[in-house]
């Protein structure tokens with residue numbers, strides 16, 4: 619059977635949990651259409667049930683993908699990713715990006731399942747409590763006035779941009795499916811953690827070049843669940859470490875052992 623048709627057996631799952639701390643205010647935008655009059659120009663995305671801001675897992679996953687791809691060479695930007703944006707996706711199961719982040723939208727038989735699933739990130743209970751005390755005129759957020767000048771006409775374009783305040787903490791969790799390819803899985807985990815480190819020196823969400831969206835990860839917990847765990851035959855195992863500076867090859871090897 620050609621490689622593209624063979625299922626690669628699952629060996630287990632790795633759950634990576636950490637706190638995402640906002641070092642600076644974060645703006646992840648929602649559609650502003652339909653906003654009530656008097657609202658900010660650029661609102662943040664909120665949980666429709668609780669109204670608390672959150673970070674969509676797809677935002678973090680997309681950022682990690684972009685960072686991973688920029689560490690790789692010779693990835694063709696072969697798909698349209700929206701207006702004036704090109705991105706990479708292919709049907710090669712050995713592709714170091716697509717095997718982790720998945721590939722869809724080509725012919726059905728060319729789709730590659732994603733080894734990585736990123737959960738939506740919600741505020742910690744302590745941060746929810748703190749943000750409920752804010753008196754900014756907005757629920758749980760702040761707004762920042764930005765006045766961009768048109769470069770040629772010098773006409774002002776004032777905007778209010780809503781942000782989740784610095785110091786807020788979200789719970790991050792992603793799940794990596796460990797498949798029966800130990801060497802590639804080790805590479806995947808090392809690349810993902812490198813992308814997390816790069817993200818700490820980059821930015822999440824909008825207006826990163828204006829200083830928004832600086833984040834830091836703290837209090838990691840790795841939970842290793844071998845396939846037997848799901849059949850009630852084997853225990854799960856956990857390791858913790860305080861920050862990405864403590865990430866090591868030894869932890870990577872432990873993480874993908876099944």
Ligand SMILES: [Zn+2]
Nearest residue numbers: 707708713716
């Ligand atoms: Zn690819």
